[in-house]
Amino acid sequence: MIPIAKPYLTKKEAKAAYETILSGWITQGPRVAEFEQKFADYTGAKYSVAVSNCTTALHLSMIVAGVGTGDEVICPSMSYIATANSIKYVGAKPVFAEIDPTNYNLDIQDVEKRITAKTKAILLVHQIGMPADIDVFKDLAVKYNLKLIEDAACAAGSSYKGKKIGSHSELVCFSFHPRKVISTGDGGMITTSNEAYYNRLKLLRQHGMSVNDRTRHESSKLIFEDHLEVGYNYRLTDIQASVGIKQLEKLDWLIAKRRKIASRYHKAFKGIPGIQLPKEKKGFFSNYQSYSIYLKDECPQNRNEIMQKMLDAGISTRRGIMTTHRETAYKEEYAGLSLPVSEKACDRSIILPLFVPMKDDDIEKVIETFSKILKY
Numbered sequence: 171m172i173p174i175a176k177p178y179l180t181k182k183e184a185k186a187a188y189e190t191i192l193s194g195w196i197t198q199g200p201r202v203a204e205f206e207q208k209f210a211d212y213t214g215a216k217y218s219v220a221v222s223n224c225t226t227a228l229h230l231s232m233i234v235a236g237v238g239t240g241d242e243v244i245c246p247s248m249s250y251i252a253t254a255n256s257i258k259y260v261g262a263k264p265v266f267a268e269i270d271p272t273n274y275n276l277d278i279q280d281v282e283k284r285i286t287a288k289t290k291a292i293l294l295v296h297q298i299g300m301p302a303d304i305d306v307f308k309d310l311a312v313k314y315n316l317k318l319i320e321d322a323a324c325a326a327g328s329s330y331k332g333k334k335i336g337s338h339s340e341l342v343c344f345s346f347h348p349r350k351v352i353s354t355g356d357g358g359m360i361t362t363s364n365e366a367y368y369n370r371l372k373l374l375r376q377h378g379m380s381v382n383d384r385t386r387h388e389s390s391k392l393i394f395e396d397h398l399e400v401g402y403n404y405r406l407t408d409i410q411a412s413v414g415i416k417q418l419e420k421l422d423w424l425i426a427k428r429r430k431i432a433s434r435y436h437k438a439f440k441g442i443p444g445i446q447l448p449k450e451k452k453g454f455f456s457n458y459q460s461y462s463i464y465l466k467d468e469c470p471q472n473r474n475e476i477m478q479k480m481l482d483a484g485i486s487t488r489r490g491i492m493t494t495h496r497e498t499a500y501k502e503e504y505a506g507l508s509l510p511v512s513e514k515a516c517d518r519s520i521i522l523p524l525f526v527p528m529k530d531d532d533i534e535k536v537i538e539t540f541s542k543i544l545k546y
């Protein structure tokens with residue numbers, strides 16, 4: 171069976187975790203600080219703050235951006251459900267906008283139509299690693315005095331206009347879940363260029379505590395901590411961070427490998443009528459966290475039948491990214507909402523296996539099987 175994805179972890183990560191465990195310092199401490207510094211250096215961001223996962227990264231970003239009860243935040247419905255959930259956590263309302271089916275990212279014209287007096291922020295997702303057009307959304311945010319938060323859960327190592335995702339705006343959230351390009355088991359990171367945000371994020375992730383454990387540990391003078399506001403326990407552990415440091419060293423290498431597989435798919439499938447392949451516009455560089463193919467209207471094949479035939483041949487695939495407004499948790503509240511472009515993109519997309527190291531034979535098998543099924 172060819173899986174859809176697989177994290178690339180080696181003895182290097184295992185050894186790093188082993189050493190951290192034996193060091194006696196296992197939760198947020200020196201390894202977390204090192205991982206943060208290296209992630210900031212890698213992305214070109216001013217600061218980075220490690221947290222337990224991308225969902226908590228998004229939650230804290232909502233708080234520091236000042237989003238709260240009664241506010242509206244515009245985001246895509248077609249995203250992993252955590253995107254919208256993070257807006258709910260602060261008592262605000264997710265307002266779902268359509269996506270552009272050529273890159274699965276927010277459609278700026280549709281976003282602008284949904285701005286109201288209550289809109290506080292735009293949550294911009296770089297879906298499956300393909301950067302959204304950040305500058306045009308930045309301009310829109312400035313025009314309407316909105317905050318811009320990036321959900322870059324899938325986009326570590328992707329870049330936009332020659333700069334890595336994480337360096338473009340004030341709040342950018344990453345995930346290190348095993349389904350993403352690099353993993354720490356679970357894990358997350360927020361990059362920011364705003365010093366006030368940086369300081370508050372560090373407080374909020376650790377119970378609102380004024381002094382972190384490391385500062386207290388290293389101080390020769392007695393210090394007592396105070397808790398400045400009601401915070402959370404959203405810490406990343408040093409065990410996870412030591413794995414993350416090793417993963418980060420491989421990120422560019424992993425992306426180069428992933429892009430090679432993507433380009434083999436592209437070459438093999440570009441002549442098949444009725445399907446739309448992922449496409450990078452100039453200035454947009456994807457890490458190919460996923461390779462998603464869209465079945466256009468003229469494609470007579472049924473998506474689920476294609477997936478079943480792939481499964482019969484021993485190849486895992488996945489349906490396109492979910493639409494949040496049609497999930498049980500949201501269905502009732504959004505009963506009147508129709509998002510035809512997003513719904514169609516979800517129902518007519520198919521994600522193919524792509525991971526490192528994917529064997530040559532397996533890549534060929536995916537290509538041959540998919541091409542054969544699509545020949546009609």
Ligand SMILES: *Cc1c(COP(=O)(O)O)cnc(C)c1O
Nearest residue numbers: 223224225250252253323345347
């Ligand atoms: C994976 C994902 C998340 C959630 O990340 P976790 O680290 O699992 O919390 C949020 N948003 C998007 C777009 C994702 O793909």
